[in-house]
Amino acid sequence: MSYLVLKDLEKRYTKDGNLIVNKMNLSIEKGEFIVFLGPSGCGKTTTIRMISGLEDVSGGEILIEGENILGKKPKDRGVSMIFQSYAVWPHMTVFENIAYPLKLQKLPKAEIKERVHAAAEASDITALLDRYPAQMSGGQRQRVAVARAIVIKPKLFLMDEPLSNLDAKLRVSMRTELKNIHTRENSTSIFVTHDQSEAMSLADRIVVMNKGIIEQIGTPMEVYQDSATKFVASFIGTPPTNFYEVKIEKREDGLYAIATGFEYKVPDRLVPALLPYTNKKVDLGVRPEFVGVSLEKTHSLDHLCESVIQFVEPQGTHAILITDIGGVETKIMTIDHMEIRPNTKVSLFMKNGNVMFFDIETTQRIK
Amino acid sequence: MNRLNLIQKTVMSLILSAMVITVVVPIIFFLSVSFSNDFEMNQFPKNLIPSTSVTVKVAPTEQGLYEIFYNNGEGYRSIITTANPIKLETFFNRQFAVTIPGEQLVEQFSKTKENGPMEFKLKKDMFYNFKQFFTIATKAKSALVNSILVSIYTIIISLTIGSLAGYAMARYNFKFKETINVTLLIVRMFPVVGISIPMAILLINFGLFDTLLGLAILYSIPNIALTAWITSSIFVGINKELEEASFIFGANSFHTFMKITLPLAFPALAASSMYAFLTAWNDTISALILTNQNQTLALVVYKAIGTSSSSIQYAAAGSLILIIPALVFTFIVRKYVNQMWGGVEV
Numbered sequence: 001m002s003y004l005v006l007k008d009l010e011k012r013y014t015k016d017g018n019l020i021v022n023k024m025n026l027s028i029e030k031g032e033f034i035v036f037l038g039p040s041g042c043g044k045t046t047t048i049r050m051i052s053g054l055e056d057v058s059g060g061e062i063l064i065e066g067e068n069i070l071g072k073k074p075k076d077r078g079v080s081m082i083f084q085s086y087a088v089w090p091h092m093t094v095f096e097n098i099a100y101p102l103k104l105q106k107l108p109k110a111e112i113k114e115r116v117h118a119a120a121e122a123s124d125i126t127a128l129l130d131r132y133p134a135q136m137s138g139g140q141r142q143r144v145a146v147a148r149a150i151v152i153k154p155k156l157f158l159m160d161e162p163l164s165n166l167d168a169k170l171r172v173s174m175r176t177e178l179k180n181i182h183t184r185e186n187s188t189s190i191f192v193t194h195d196q197s198e199a200m201s202l203a204d205r206i207v208v209m210n211k212g213i214i215e216q217i218g219t220p221m222e223v224y225q226d227s228a229t230k231f232v233a234s235f236i237g238t239p240p241t242n243f244y245e246v247k248i249e250k251r252e253d254g255l256y257a258i259a260t261g262f263e264y265k266v267p268d269r270l271v272p273a274l275l276p277y278t279n280k281k282v283d284l285g286v287r288p289e290f291v292g293v294s295l296e297k298t299h300s301l302d303h304l305c306e307s308v309i310q311f312v313e314p315q316g317t318h319a320i321l322i323t324d325i326g327g328v329e330t331k332i333m334t335i336d337h338m339e340i341r342p343n344t345k346v347s348l349f350m351k352n353g354n355v356m357f358f359d360i361e362t363t364q365r366i367k
Numbered sequence: 368m369n370r371l372n373l374i375q376k377t378v379m380s381l382i383l384s385a386m387v388i389t390v391v392v393p394i395i396f397f398l399s400v401s402f403s404n405d406f407e408m409n410q411f412p413k414n415l416i417p418s419t420s421v422t423v424k425v426a427p428t429e430q431g432l433y434e435i436f437y438n439n440g441e442g443y444r445s446i447i448t449t450a451n452p453i454k455l456e457t458f459f460n461r462q463f464a465v466t467i468p469g470e471q472l473v474e475q476f477s478k479t480k481e482n483g484p485m486e487f488k489l490k491k492d493m494f495y496n497f498k499q500f501f502t503i504a505t506k507a508k509s510a511l512v513n514s515i516l517v518s519i520y521t522i523i524i525s526l527t528i529g530s531l532a533g534y535a536m537a538r539y540n541f542k543f544k545e546t547i548n549v550t551l552l553i554v555r556m557f558p559v560v561g562i563s564i565p566m567a568i569l570l571i572n573f574g575l576f577d578t579l580l581g582l583a584i585l586y587s588i589p590n591i592a593l594t595a596w597i598t599s600s601i602f603v604g605i606n607k608e609l610e611e612a613s614f615i616f617g618a619n620s621f622h623t624f625m626k627i628t629l630p631l632a633f634p635a636l637a638a639s640s641m642y643a644f645l646t647a648w649n650d651t652i653s654a655l656i657l658t659n660q661n662q663t664l665a666l667v668v669y670k671a672i673g674t675s676s677s678s679i680q681y682a683a684a685g686s687l688i689l690i691i692p693a694l695v696f697t698f699i700v701r702k703y704v705n706q707m708w709g710g711v712e713v
Contacts, residue, residue, distance in 0.1 A: 081611075083612060084608070098556055148612075
């Protein structure tokens with residue numbers, strides 16, 4: 001039995017309104033770090049608010065340790081939450097903030113003090129216990145929110161974009177720290193974000209959501225390298241995957257994907273799956289790092305087309321080349337050709353057949 | 368902030384000084400008047416700072432009486448000739464605000480029989496006018512209590528109803544929300560006097576005429592609207608997540624409201640309570656219409672000013688009694704109104 005189970009979870013705000021969360025099914029094991037990833041409005045925040053009890057559920061079930069928690073008040077669900085705005089109470093000192101949940105449990109004073117200090121130490125704010133939130137930086141307030149969340153020893157940690165109000169540098173260090181605390185406290189966490197690098201670096205498993213539907217559940221590597229749908233392929237990765245509408249044609253030496261700008265021979269491993277699509281249109285997706293650049297003309301099987309580099313965006317470790325293939329803007333990530341100048345004529349090829357095909361109607365991966 | 372140029376500065380200071388003059392000058396005048404005795408009142412030009420003692424010249428007459436001379440700025444003048452202790456006491460009391468028993472005065476003055484005319488410096492009772500105000504306006508004492516009670520009732524009524532309405536407007540969506548929002552302001556558009564007559568009839572029917580509660584209800588009507596407006600804007604500004612965090616961490620709705628929402632809205636409540644207090648404390652017209660026996664202090668002072676044309680210093684003393692609690696309350700509350708959470712060391 002999984003630790004947390006969402007069964008056909010549904011949410012609509014008005015009676016006949018749109019489903020914000022549509023038949024969501026998910027099971028989470030104890031100790032897992034799950035990240036809900038998706039664009040804004042995809043229902044990820046709504047989902048954790050339903051788990052926390054702040055939002056009513058329109059249909060389905062939520063089980064924690066096999067027990068249905070629907071209808072329970074938020075305080076009786078054994079969850080704790082870190083909010084986007086931190087939600088640190090400004091009229092209480094840090095100590096009072098952290099002690100608030102314990103005081104409500106009517107614990108003895110000595111125990112409250114001990115646990116608050118332990119939590120403060122875990123999140124490194126022992127020196128700030130007497131301060132008011134207004135006298136602290138965003139990062140420190142974040143730590144207070146974390147301390148308050150861990151002090152109640154929750155069954156489940158919910159984090160609603162907790163890092164999005166921090167500056168870029170702090171965000172990176174805080175996320176390491178959050179992961180640290182998660183490991184140390186041996187807790188089960190759900191983390192909501194729209195930032196894929198955050199999701200990739202934190203998650204044991206990522207739940208990619210779009211328009212209230214789970215697009216894919218998988219480890220960071222799975223979602224990136226083995227995207228299940230066109231949405232996942234386009235949402236994950238910076239720069240995003242390049243997509244071309246291609247027509248599958250059968251020729252003597254195999255299947256070919258024909259686009260306006262290029263022809264590409266389908267790798268052998270994908271031939272069986274793509275055969276039914278012969279003479280039909282599909283989406284071809286290729287990640288920027290899998291488009292190869294060569295200054296000499298190549299005529300290998302992987303060859304795509306000749307093209308002119310329009311812009312170069314140097315990134316230090318790599319450079320992004322922007323070009324145009326058959327009217328589609330294409331981004332290429334390169335390490336070997338960082339010195340390339342705009343307006344250079346290059347030859348493009350597909351590296352190692354790292355290409356994905358997607359059904360145009362269902363947007364599902366063809367493999 | 369941009370620095371103001373010379374012309375802007377001048378205009379600003381002129382406006383400010385005009386405001387200060389219109390507010391401060393009457394207060395200073397009344398302050399001065401309320402500590403002056405009858406003679407000082409009739410002096411011209413009047414001294415701004417009232418004296419703390421009275422100097423009189425006493426000369427014995429051949430009949431064994433004392434002739435008392437007083438210098439009101441134009442040289443000594445004979446003002447009374449008597450040896451009757453009661454007469455002396457009343458005279459010094461009324462005219463000089465000197466509260467020394469008649470026998471003592473006679474005893475002091477008797478020295479002149481041996482030494483000839485002498486000057487006497489008699490200590491003035493600085494709070495004579497205030498005491499006198501309570502003696503003249505017999506209802507002043509109970510009116511002061513009434514005023515305090517009515518103010519408290521008004522604050523309680525308008526804050527409970529008004530802040531709940533403000534919370535509802537800030538947090539919930541309901542039909543006609545905008546209309547209700549505007550309607551609340553319309554309530555404030557009516558001068559209280561305008562609704563006093565129908566109110567009087569209503570209160571009579573409810574048996575609340577000439578009661579403090581009835582008065583408080585009348586004062587609360589415009590203040591509920593104002594409180595709702597002030598608090599709703601503050602409640603909107605309170606991040607909903609602060610309340611949600613409280614729910615998550617173990618509180619129920621009531622506890623959350625009391626421990627999280629209310630303290631955060633405290634500046635708004637303080638401001639509203641100030642308005643409620645001032646409405647109740649300062650009103651005379653409605654009190655005039657709606658009360659008979661249970662008058663408020665403002666009304667009593669108003670009547671005192673209207674009737675005691677001869678001795679305006681008593682009315683001035685009454686006015687000060689009226690002003691001081693309002694000032695004190697406003698200054699206490701001001702601290703909270705200005706308070707920014709955490710920024711101010713508590």
